[in-house]
Amino acid sequence: MTRHGHGGRDILFRNLLKDRTAAVTRFTHFRCSLLIVFATLAGCSGDLSTLDPAGPSAASVATLWWIMFTGGTLIFAATSVVLAVAWAKPRLLGANPQRLLILWGGLVLPSIILAALVFSAFALGERLIGASGSPAPLRIEAVAERWMWSFRYLINGAVSEQVLHIPAGEPVEFAVTSEDVIHGFWIPRLGGKIDAVPGHTNMIRLQADRPGRYGGVCAEFCGEGHEIMRFEVVAHPLQEYEAVLDRLAAGEAP
Numbered sequence: 001m002t003r004h005g006h007g008g009r010d011i012l013f014r015n016l017l018k019d020r021t022a023a024v025t026r027f028t029h030f031r032c033s034l035l036i037v038f039a040t041l042a043g044c045s046g047d048l049s050t051l052d053p054a055g056p057s058a059a060s061v062a063t064l065w066w067i068m069f070t071g072g073t074l075i076f077a078a079t080s081v082v083l084a085v086a087w088a089k090p091r092l093l094g095a096n097p098q099r100l101l102i103l104w105g106g107l108v109l110p111s112i113i114l115a116a117l118v119f120s121a122f123a124l125g126e127r128l129i130g131a132s133g134s135p136a137p138l139r140i141e142a143v144a145e146r147w148m149w150s151f152r153y154l155i156n157g158a159v160s161e162q163v164l165h166i167p168a169g170e171p172v173e174f175a176v177t178s179e180d181v182i183h184g185f186w187i188p189r190l191g192g193k194i195d196a197v198p199g200h201t202n203m204i205r206l207q208a209d210r211p212g213r214y215g216g217v218c219a220e221f222c223g224e225g226h227e228i229m230r231f232e233v234v235a236h237p238l239q240e241y242e243a244v245l246d247r248l249a250a251g252e253a254p
Contacts, residue, residue: 047215050188054214055207057191064120071113137171137205140164144176144183144196144218147225158248164233165254167241168211177201184219187233193219208235 046052053059082101085092141152142164150161166172176185178196186193190206208214218229234254236244244254 048188048217052189054212055190055209057206058189060120060123061192064117067120068117071116075109075113137173138167139173139175140166142174142176142185142196143179144185144222144229145179146181146223147218147229149185149216149218149229149231153245153248156245156249158245160248160254162231164216164231165241165244165248166206166208166233166235167238168208168235169238171205171207173203173205175201175203181222182220183222183229185216186219187214187216189214190233195220208233211235211237 050058051062051065053062086097090097139154141154143150143152148162149164150159151164152159153165174185174194176194176196177200178198180198182198183196184193185196185204187206190208191204194202194204196202212235214233214235216231216233218226222229247254
């Protein structure tokens, strides 16, 4: 009786130990999942994050990204469900499942998604380059040279290097070119990128919704100094912008 009682306690103890170990394991997995989620969300913000937009063009890019991400997630989920049903209960798909899958999965659904993406891309392109006949905004020349950027403000001829000054709340048209090799002009929080090509000028319109500082980079590999080819964007309140350009033209600090 004594040994049987000790054996029962041993079994109970082992079961409790297993339950506690399982609980600790589940809690550890939960914490790891939370860390992954928080790390992912942290990557959605920052000075060079396209998912933390600070202008209308960047907001359009972020919206398109979320649309594509959501669509891809739904397609993945729907495909997983169909595969699970086909494996577990194939009769639910009817007598001719191949025709159903080809029609909806290969024709109808892709056509709807592609049409939506094409429409969004055309609308985004209009916002990036400016609709035809729209008023000409402030224009700034952005010239790339290994491994730096220089900016010329056509309104008064002022020039700055490595720091781009723009007015907040107003669209700015950039004339982008290069002195040597192909570079990429990109301010992630304000909009998409455009190539800087030697002997050719590409145009792009961007806008900062509010005053602040934003990061800019060369988005095209251009040699050993590519990683340091960054610049800073300073968006000034509109009422102060003219004075900033006057100080630049006079050779003073803005």
